[in-house]
Amino acid sequence: MRILLPILFLFSFVSCSSVTTKDVDYQVGEQNFKGYMALNGSADDKRPGIVVVHEWWGHNDYARKRADQLADLGYNAIALDMYGDGKTAEHPKDAMKFSKQAFSNPKLLKAKFNAAVELLKKQESVDPERIGAIGYCFGGAVVLFNATQGADLKAVVSFHGSLGGIKTVKKGSTAKLLVINGADDPLVSKEDIKSFKNVIRDSKLSMKFVNLPGATHAFTNPAATEKGKKFNLPLAYNEKADKxxxxxxREFLQNTL
Structure with missing residues (x-):
């Protein structure tokens, strides 16, 4: 697959004294993607970069907010676009359709993730040797998949991410993993957790797995409770689990990057 070098059209503004944010347009093959960067650093003070992968709803304000928060912690972040053209879903049927399509072509899924990684590495404030990734729900599955398939990552964090799709670990994968799951999440089965843990254990990758009591799916997103009620889904925000x-x-990235 041919990945074109990103062509950027940047609309920047300063959100605080040390953080600069900008929208970025880039391409994978012939498809256009719309991402968002929050950068903290300079050419003389290169800092780690973090890729943020959105929930199955698509690249929205929530993913961008997390990029901003990472920049406030001193990182450079890119909230990528896995669906293309900044496409988002308002209904679970569309979200399921988009997320299934993304995982139906693993080669393309990796290419879309890696395009964002390479774009982040090219920023003058980024240390290209210290790249990590975080993901939410669908995004958690995306970052874990890429981490176990040899992506150039030092550290990966999955928040309430799907685990059932992780079946193998490619030789040479070295990312350290932090997997944070809601103990009351019915969308992540005990069988999926057991299988995932076995795969990671056999690979000898470094992993910390945390089950947060009382937390269900999408526990980090303040909009989850309303969407759960609206669509009769087991989604609910949990402030304690979020914090x-x-x-x-924060501690994991500080210790690994």
């Missing part, structure tokens, strides 16, 4: 998981991530 605890973010602090776990």
């Amino acid at each position: 605890e998981s973010w602090e776990m991530m």
Whole structure:
């Protein structure tokens, strides 16, 4: 697959004294993608880069907010676009359709993720040797898949991510993993957890797996409870679990990047 070098059209503004944000357009093959960067650093003060992968709803304000928060912690972040053209879903049927399509072509899925990684590495404030990734729900599955398939990542954090699709670990994969799951999440079965843990154990990758009591699916997203009620889905925000998981991530990235 041919991956074209990103062509950027940047609309930048300063959100605080040390963070610059900008929208970025880039391409994979012939398809256009719309991402968002929050950068903290300079050519003389290169800092780690973090890729943020959105939920199955697509590249939305929530993913961009997380990129901003990472920049506030001192990182450079890109909230990527896995669906193309910044496409988002308003209904679970569309979200399921988009996410299934993304995983139906693993080669393309990796290419779309790697395009964002390479774009992030090219920023003058980024240390290209210190790249990590975080993902939510669908995004958690995306970052875990790429981490176990040899992506150039030092650290990966999955928040309430799907685990059932991780069947093998490619030789040479070295990313350290932090997997934060809701203990009451019915969308992640005990069988999926057991199988996933066995795969990672056999690969000898470094992993910390955390089950947060009382947390169900999408526990980090303040909009989850309303969407859960609207569509009769087991989604609910849990403020305590959100804060605890973010602090776990902060410590993990600090120790690995």
